[in-house]
Amino acid sequence: MSKIDQIMAEVEAHLKDGVLQVKEWKEEGKPVVGTYCTFAPWELITAAGAIPATLCARGEEPIAAAEEHLPRNLCPLIKSSYGYALTDKCPYFHFCDMVIVESTCDGKKKMYELLEKMKPVHLMMLPQTAQGEGARAIWRDELDRLRSRLEESFSVSITDQEISRRIELRNRERRALRSLWELSRMDPPAITGKEQYMISEYCEFHFHKEELVPWLEKVVSDIKVAYDQGERRVDGKAPRILITGCPLGGAQKVIHAVEDSGGVIVCYENCGGVKEQGFLVDEDRPPMEALTDKYLNIGCSVMTPNKSRMDNLRTLMEEYKVDGVVEVVLQACHTYAVETYEVRELVRSTGRPYLSIETDYSKSDVGQISTRISAFLEMI
Amino acid sequence: MIAIGIDMGSVGTKTVFFDGKVVDSHLEPTGWNPAEAGRKSVEYLLDKNNITKSQIGPIVATGYGRKSLAIAEKSVTEITCHARGAYFLDNQIRTILDIGGQDSKVIRLDQSGNVVDFMMNDKCAAGTGRFLQVMANLLEYSIEELGAIPIEGEIQSISSMCTVFAESEVVSHLAKGVRKEAVALGLLDSVAVRASSMLARIGIAPGLAFTGGVSRCSSLVSMIHAHTGQNVKTYPQSQFAGALGAALISHDMI
Ligand code: SF4
């Protein structure tokens, strides 16, 4: 077993540890806060002494139950998230004391209203644009409002000092994750896209960041050492693919289709991928101000205009020496579906091929997706 | 050395033997066991042409059953194979519309025949050969008879593209006494509209080829011409384009 194999085996063995961590945390009487979105300010939640657990759902199982309340023609991510809550099948949701949601896309927003029957919900009013002082002021107030709500709910007082400490910790994790993604800048990449994804999942559901971050830093440096000593896990001829679009949690079949057909994913420009870690929170500014700017500038399609996504894509295609771009659009996601036009134009203007895949959480289109992706890779 | 390409479609398995030119080709119903259909086809063509196994090169498989063929050395998608094959038939081709049994696709080529873009409709039977087949059966036409209907006639437009709904729509038109030809033209037109909009989305480069079993339906060809304003070329051998492309890839490997 090579060094990297060992690392991967370790990660795989502990992939589900997050649930235990949350359970223990609860048993110690400490709060858990559910989040659905990259916009939820991690630093504030942790500064309140709570664990922020991602609820953004990825399974198909509870969708049928969700459809008893929600229309069928709705994004599977929304249906799945709601279904898990409704059927009480998600341990993270189960342990939550409250959930933080944002006014992002229409479907999510309306679904959140229904969630209130099950858990205390705190809605953050996310402006629809990141431009202008007005929008920024709204978001700045929303962070204050969240801070007070957390203080009240958990009877704590959140100091600026504590927030700054959390910012430092999270930035350190962001840097470590970034260096994990950057392993794919090498040619050939040091590890596969599937492996990267698995490590990042593990990190997302590892809630004791003080332990996690040094571990992750070491893992990345161990992988680099193994690479320098000649360990190769990816064929140098494999087409280098960037994935963009909707969150991939429930559509990991696309990741498998790319890598099982001879390609390698070198960059994920989705939520959960390099998008979030691209920008750090500025540690030299007053913490609440720095947080406001960091979170408001996430390049999500619910924002209009969404210039930062296009800028970021352009840079990533260069930095990661991308050969082709695959965009994943979940069924009934209007904002990403509309943006496919601009993304396609952008990608093609750089001379790279582009493929858009519309899918849901089911397995019914696995064969078709694999054919389309294979054909796309053959084209490169 | 004889290169072999096998296109394992959902309905028919097409096999082409190639040695710089097409040696022979064969169509076998795919049936329940695609791998068996592929194996049988090779045996049949070997026998028929007095070729021994030692003379054959690597087998390349394509089509939806491509991964199930154990005797194949390599599997390549139908997009790549189809493009290779069609470009070999006619190197003026830049855009391909292929309507097969279960899916339809459009492919854009550059001057050298490389795929630059493609699009597939593979989610439902709408607008595919299967859709037309079901409707033709309902109207008691063969695909060829459907093709012979002059397109200038009166058209009963059909609003539903889903096979199930279109079926009941057709039945209700017939019950109301609408002429069979008019309903048939409506069905063909709905397929033509769908195909043309797919072509429009990818952008047609002149040199448009229409391939696949459905391209034998000449009224449909005229309709697509009318909707796109492009000359539509068809080829009698185009059903074998995928298998031919696979054989060409096999030939490269020798
Ligand atoms: S894509 Fe946008 S709305 Fe969806 S989870 Fe990410 S940030 Fe939130």
Ligand code: SF4
């Ligand atoms: S994928 Fe699209 S529709 Fe679904 S939750 Fe995210 S933004 Fe909303």
